[in-house]
Amino acid sequence: MLRTVFARSNRLAIPLQTAGLQRRTYVDKFQERENASENMYVHEKEKEQLAALRKKIAEVEKHANELEEHINRKEREAKSG
Numbered sequence: 001m002l003r004t005v006f007a008r009s010n011r012l013a014i015p016l017q018t019a020g021l022q023r024r025t026y027v028d029k030f031q032e033r034e035n036a037s038e039n040m041y042v043h044e045k046e047k048e049q050l051a052a053l054r055k056k057i058a059e060v061e062k063h064a065n066e067l068e069e070h071i072n073r074k075e076r077e078a079k080s081g
Helices: 015-080
Strands: 007-008 013-015
Touching: none
Parallel strands: none
Antiparallel strands: 007 013
């Protein structure tokens, strides 16, 4: 049998089991909010890193194209000259 023990305060009597559940619910909600906040932070950082990587890839591709054009120009000069 499950007994309900009441905690007496000046204003009202609250079953301890209920008070424990409310406390756990509050802590669970706080942890959920904290986890959500951390997930948002990590997501934003990953987004920033991806943007930086995309920018770097674009720069490297541009440089590779410039080098390829330079090589083609030198090959044409060597054939004609």
